[in-house]
Amino acid sequence: MARNKSVLTEARQIERAVMLIKLGARLQVLESETDLSYERLLRLYKEVAGHSPSKGQLPFSTDWFMTWQPNIHASLFLNTHEYLNKVAELDEIDTIIKAYQLYLEQIGSQGLEPLLSVTRAWRLVKFVDNGMLTMTRCRKCGGHFVTHPHEIARNYVCGLCEPPARAGKGKAAGALQLPALGRAATKAERASTLPA
Amino acid sequence: MTSEQILAEIREANLSYLMLAQSLIRSDRDQALFRLGISEETAMLIGTLTPAQMMKIATGNTLLCRLRMDDDLVWNLLTSHGKGAANDSVSRLHASILMAGRHQEAA
16 A cells, blocks of 8 residues: 555544554554554554553464354454445444444443454454355354355354353353253363363 | 323334434444444434424334344344353343344345
């Protein structure tokens, strides 16, 4: 993208960046979604967040979105995102910001912890754009859930209609809980419910 | 309830709905489309209503807004029929996902 000299455009971009920082976005998200220089973003980040941005790579795996609880959170966010995408004419990043705010509200109103960070939400939308992830309709409830692109749609059942054996057994506050089903879990099932 | 009471309560509910809808639309139109489940055209109309117009529209013997889930599936999830309190939040989250996926109603 060419550097835009318009003051108004820049003001708009700073506003966006501030909103993203407040939501907890990593610096890489800001670099990708605005034309502001790295130095300015760094200063802005420290000013808004009150500390230096965390370093290191972004989470890059699509597998995180497939585990039980993250999948539910990701699906809620992505459904909201798709809704806004259909009804409102917004820039891509604004759709993400607004959908993420609605997601936070929804999760907060049910006393749950937001498992999906804004950085992950942003990655999720990119993954869907690149065709690395998609949404598949559940055969039972008809809801759309985040899946790998080659899920056999005819047989797909979501994790809420048929939770895996070890799902909902975590004791963390703000996590989803399910009553015991009385079956010993295999090692693979246990691994699939571990937080990423 | 007498019929005067019914009319008064309906007017009250309609008026609260219109006022809430208008303030939602004015504070963030795009998010309001999601919250209200209405089309962009409807949102524009509600957003520009004057108080006098609202009073007029709110008066009548029918409600202006309708339920957004008219199927057993979402309804049962929301009320957690036949399930313990343990997975109440799971059911509600499930309902939220299903409802968020319904953009046909607004488009």
